[in-house]
Amino acid sequence: MMLDGYEELEKSIGYKFRDSSYLLQAFTHASYQPNRLTDCYQRLEFLGDAVLDYLITRHLYEDSRQHSPGALTDLRSALVNNTIFASLAVRCGFHKYFRHLSPGLSVVINRFVRIQEENGHSISEEYYLIGEEECEEAEDVEVPKALGDVFESLAGAIYLDSGMSLDAVWSVYYTIMKSEIEQFSTNVPKSPIRELLELEPETAKFGRPEKLADGRRVRVTVDVFGKGSFKGIGRNYRIAKCTAAKCALKKLKSRIQNYSRQKL
Numbered sequence: 001m002m003l004d005g006y007e008e009l010e011k012s013i014g015y016k017f018r019d020s021s022y023l024l025q026a027f028t029h030a031s032y033q034p035n036r037l038t039d040c041y042q043r044l045e046f047l048g049d050a051v052l053d054y055l056i057t058r059h060l061y062e063d064s065r066q067h068s069p070g071a072l073t074d075l076r077s078a079l080v081n082n083t084i085f086a087s088l089a090v091r092c093g094f095h096k097y098f099r100h101l102s103p104g105l106s107v108v109i110n111r112f113v114r115i116q117e118e119n120g121h122s123i124s125e126e127y128y129l130i131g132e133e134e135c136e137e138a139e140d141v142e143v144p145k146a147l148g149d150v151f152e153s154l155a156g157a158i159y160l161d162s163g164m165s166l167d168a169v170w171s172v173y174y175t176i177m178k179s180e181i182e183q184f185s186t187n188v189p190k191s192p193i194r195e196l197l198e199l200e201p202e203t204a205k206f207g208r209p210e211k212l213a214d215g216r217r218v219r220v221t222v223d224v225f226g227k228g229s230f231k232g233i234g235r236n237y238r239i240a241k242c243t244a245a246k247c248a249l250k251k252l253k254s255r256i257q258n259y260s261r262q263k264l
Contacts, residue, residue: 083123086112090147098147220241231247
């Protein structure tokens with residue numbers, strides 16, 4: 001009963017579990033009390049996080065393109081994070097098998113799934129911007145950590161079920177991540193903060209975080225001398241700072257493009 005529908009998941013990822021309890025555990029949230037057979041996914045997620053980090057790092061290091069240390073760092077950051085893991089989890093339909101009893105989590109997951117479906121499951125930071133054009137402020141759409149966790153916990157489950165075979169995990173996950181690995185390896189993405197500071201090395205200054213009234217989010221402002229102030233909102237300083245940088249880049253690049261068109 002607990003494993004109803006999971007055969008379809010096994011077919012979709014191309015891996016058949018010897019011990020189905022690993023699969024059930026990988027998709028069980030701490031709030032899902034009806035599952036008395038296994039623990040929740042947290043230990044598997046801890047293991048899967050380390051396994052995926054190593055496998056992706058190894059693949060990037062062995063790439064025939066021989067990426068520089070800086071490019072390797074940027075590539076790993078782009079490929080090993082909650083946003084891409086949660087996005088890929090939705091693309092693979094993992095959210096349909098996720099068992100939890102948290103109403104708040106349902107709201108966040110349903111919103112994120114809708115955004116991903118509307119954008120054709122593309123992996124793009126732009127989809128996480130909600131911009132108020134007139135006030136030049138952007139908010140990072142909440143990416144459900146639980147979906148990224150499940151992406152990692154399934155890797156941990158396959159690792160244990162296969163007798164700790166890294167090859168078994170990579171055969172599943174390379175298939176899932178292949179297009180993003182190739183896309184990013186061909187055109188190495190930079191962090192928005194680094195890109196902004198390279199574009200405006202002398203004039204871009206980030207301010208201190210301001211706590212918002214709801215107590216759960218912070219706002220960070222980046223001032224680009226002579227070109228404006230741009231604000232980002234997020235669950236913590238890092239996310240808010242990154243969102244402010246993305247907002248500034250979007251505006252500055254748009255102005256550069258408009259200026260180029262006018263010259264033509």
